[in-house]
Amino acid sequence: MLRLEAMRAIYPLLAERVVVTNMGAAPAELFSLGHQPGFFYVWHSMGLASSVALGIALARPELQVVALDGDGSVLMNLGTFTTMARYRPPNLLHVVFDNEVLLSVGRSFTTATATGSDLAAIAAAAGVPRTATCRTAESFAHACAEALRAAELAVLVAKVEPQGPASYFIDLHLLESRFQFERHLRGLRAAGAGAPAEERTAP
């Protein structure tokens, strides 16, 4: 499947939730489907999208958080599976689009998933309670919907073609997105979405 097809299949689930992406093709394709104030794109810092998502999920248990990651990124922070599994936040879904290459560098630069490393199996062995590898957009969308409905920490790996968008450009500066995202999360709290968290003091 194409990553864009997979993402389109789960876009309705993403649009109403908090989403944190890695850098590169995933944020560009998500943005092309329609930016939402609850979407945050972690340019650079490869591997840390899931850590940012974990921080949000633990800080705000009333929000459902989805991390959109890639094989190259997650391989740079495999310890994240063990940390997520340790706390098992039921409001966190970690999606890994696995195209087996470092696509933005070139298709010839394969990652270890091209030579047999199985990210879903690694996550399961780390203690993540719900894991799967999906090979069609339909099965992937179904697995995502089930994981969100079950309210159980999940790592879902979507095997996708090594094909990216024509352009990686997003017409939203990373700082613009960062402040918009923070304000959005604050607004969700003010709107009474779940238990209030610690209020910041006024300046």
Place this chain on the structure above:
Amino acid sequence: MPVSVEGSRLVYDALKACGVRLLSVLPETWLVHLVSLADEDPEMTLVRLAKEEEGVGVSVGAHLAGVRSAMLMQNHGLLASVNAIVSLAQLYRVPLLMLVSYRGGFGEEHPWQTEGGAVTEDLLHALRVPYLLLERPEEVAARLRQAQNLAEASLRPVALLLCRGLMWED
């Protein structure tokens, strides 16, 4: 193990007074009491990391979600977190309070701590991370509050170096 219970308590109480409610840590000897205090505190969310760099991500997430957090690590963990500090906390202008045990200085007995100790302050300078030393008990509360204020006003990482005089009873 002569890790200072009193020094640890002072640091922990100062963190609480600053409104810190999420603490990501990678335990090391000087930090054992601090980690235990966080573990036993129902008001504190403790996140034990596999590697310190993750903690930068966790703290960035917590900040964006509206919860004050801090990182607790050894100076070698600071060395291991450099890209995340630069390319996440600084790039995205996120206040990040880092409490760093300052191993490898005067009095150090372990050879493996000494190289990291020798570069810690130069590294913070290179990263443009403002820092203060926490050495004397009477300074702890004020310096922690000042660090928190500066981090939030500048939207940047700020470090406090936990020194031997505060954390270890020789």
